[in-house]
Amino acid sequence: MNGPTSSDKGLLRPQQAARHIDLRRYPVTGALGMYVERYWAVHWDLPEGTAYESVVIPHPCANLSFMPVIGAEVHGPGVAVSRHPLAGRGRVFGAKFRPGGFTAFTGIEAASVADWAVGAGTVFGPDVDELNAIVMSGGDEAGIEAVSAFLKARMPSGVDERYEELLGIVARMLEDRTLTRVDQLAAQCFTTVKGLQRLFGAYIGLGPKMLLRRYRLHDAADRLAADPGVDLAGLAAELGWSDQAHFTHDFKDLIGYPPSEYAAQCATEARELVLARR
Structure with a gap:
């Protein structure tokens, strides 16, 4: 890998x-x-x-x-x-x-x-x-x-096939922005939701649902920083939330304030960075 x-x-x-x-x-x-x-x-x-x-x-x-x-x-x-x-x-x-x-x-x-x-x-x-x-x-x-x-000098010997399987699944989660649900992921990987939960629990200690949501929140924060004026409802739908309200809830729950406030902060910082470089 x-x-x-x-x-x-x-x-x-x-x-x-x-x-x-x-x-x-x-x-x-x-x-x-x-x-x-x-x-x-x-x-x-x-x-x-x-x-x-x-x-x-x-x-x-x-x-x-x-x-x-x-x-x-x-x-x-x-x-x-x-x-x-x-x-x-x-x-x-x-x-x-x-x-x-x-x-x-x-x-x-x-x-x-x-x-x-x-x-x-x-x-x-x-x-x-x-x-x-x-x-x-x-x-x-x-x-x-x-x-x-x-x-x-401390690397394990041998091949851990389950760990290699996990890496392949995680790489797919990271790359495929259309993956927003664990059942989708399980179907693509020819396994079950419970099978994924066991695998992720054994190696990461966090469930696949949390990882999917974490990667999409990374994407959301990145987009908001790059384009503070992006349509929030459209961004929520693109990244797999059922509606803007759920997106706002999850964003605020982890980061501490809603995406609209974060976008405004990034817009202000972008303007100040431009002025500082003049």
Whole structure:
């Protein structure tokens, strides 16, 4: 599996983010790419007295993150938006596992990983502290080299056919925007809804319905940021909601305010970004 199984969307108010942080993504090559989707890094250098909060719609993936002071942590698939207040100057580096990849890699039960945050030493042992020091003392390229070597040395042996099946299904969910219901997905994959629920529960700890809805919310937030004037009823129908009211409810339930308000925020940020670049 070399193709994408998680989106590169989810960062809210991307116009504002572009003024405050430098988000970089790096591919994972070789056999490790079966488990790890990509490496990522966030760099920031904010003027004294200013702060920025990065807000992200969660992905159905675990992350191994390397940070100054705090150290290395593992974060499981989240169920709520994640908030990251930033100030001063800094850098965070991470490895993003594929959906289900963390459980396939470590053998840790998926149900215990969902919405989980724990020191990485709990999972990978004390050597991860030295790894964090190496990653934080060098640049992104050094981090990629060090983390790749660390994880490759701990890769499971053999082939997990159920995990490979899961990756194929998740890739289909990500790519096919017409998939909006679990029964549709089950029919396309020649299985049952219960079969999908068992498979997703075993590896991700979240159900297929939640993943479908999460990917479509990624799409919705991305469209609203790029085109704040988009017709909301049409967008809701295009992404599989039965009507605008249900779309608004789900968007507000996860993000905290309705899509119309989010679109207005993005429109304001876009104008300010244009003015800042003049």
